[in-house]
Amino acid sequence: MIPIILKELSTELEKLKLESVKINAIPVNTEESLTIIQSKFLGIPYLPLQYEYPKDKNGKPMILIAQINFEEIPHIENYPESGILQLFISSTDWYDMDDYKIIYHDEATNEHQTKFPFLMEDLYEDSPVYCEHKLEFIKTTEFGGTEDHRFNLRFNNMDFYEFCETLTQDECKTVENFFDATGHKIGGYAYFTQSDPRDYEKKVREDILLLQIDTDEQIMFGDSGIANLFIHPDDLKNKNFDKAWFNWDCC
Template identity: 35%
Template sequence: MNITADDIIEILEKVGKKKSIAMDFEEASTELTDSKLSGIPYIPEGGEWPVDKGTGDKLYLMLQINFEQVPKMESYPEKGLLQIYVADDDLSGLDFDNPKDQVAWRIIYHENTDNAMDIDEIKKLMPNPDEAEDTVMLPFDPKKEYKVIFVEEEQFPNVDTMEMDKIFEEFIEPKLGIESYSDLEDEVAEEFYEKICSGGSRIGGYPFFTQWEIRDKDDENKLFIQLDSLYDSKEDILMWGDSGVANFFITDEDLKNRNFEDVIYNWDCY
């Protein structure tokens, strides 16, 4: 049987599409509770700035999402702020051996945002990159601020992911007789990859890896948030190592229960 990329995509159209919220970033000033990359975060009155539990150094706000500004997604909050902070170290807080261990990174969820600390007091709590002992190694510029632009889209699973493997096993192999993407002829595989693969920063949907899938076959964790490298000829907005991508994974149960303590954090690069 002469299998084409469109033969597989026809199956994916029926069983593989998933809703995702793409995120783009535009340098601009934001309000305290706006969705943003870097910038000044919401801190409640009496709150503390998150620190690295190992070193005591202050973490840096990487992402703040105001869910009232996000198109509705099943199981996701419809209000409140979710913040991701990371350490200014060579791995941006990641511990590859313990990717759930929020020692040098942190997820904080504020269900209500009506008790904000005075913004001048928040500024006093923020880390100052000019005072850092070492060169700032963050994947973003902490001196800049970007508003987040959300766009709802549908997405196919990327190749070499757990989700694509399952679709091959359950739907594509029984119909077309091929077990995986690697069984395709080179030209067909290249065409298929170009037509369905998508990286980018997003909420929900399917993950993208520059290296390999980190989850086991029966892992219940799904993509929560993805932050992909973003740059042009003028600047790097996000840069994970050598044009890498960061993923945060969560189970459906934890997402519904607003339990963000067991989120898996990972990033890789070329």
């Protein structure tokens, strides 16, 4: 719901409206066991029987950071209604953002790999995700994110930060919460602790948020950082994830 203080901007805000799916990531306790095809952060990946396990540039097994089974999430326009999306990163060299793999399996079958004896504990020592998480999904609507390069809303000819300086502390908090793009999610507006990399690369300027993984009690990229996957809208519609890309930054 649009706050009263922003009602005069309702028309402009409606143009910015995007659907997204918020993700509630819950650490898995020792008594739980997620299925291989289930959505998760960390854990054992779904891989078809003949699929080679992803390896980094040094030939070491990569680690699964995120797996999204689209059959489990509320549908949002242009995003898949089925299939499994995965993010694998190098267990040691993921910091430079050039040793990762984004994989999409068009369907999940019962014929899949079940044993990964090479996934030893030492591979996870530098993982930004500290433990396996099960994921819950809630569909929501966003009207902008102040760090996303698409957010160009003017407030009585002021930018967002100038506008906030004219408000009371409570009003400012309300507006900041309304445009808050933090958190784990699929789609919607992206958040960054530094700046939006799409501002500096013309070839990816039209790319949209595929998946966002934020810092919480059991997840941290660098120093309270945030990770994003991006993809061009046409590639997303066509389920072509070959050019999807990974970015993270921190304070």
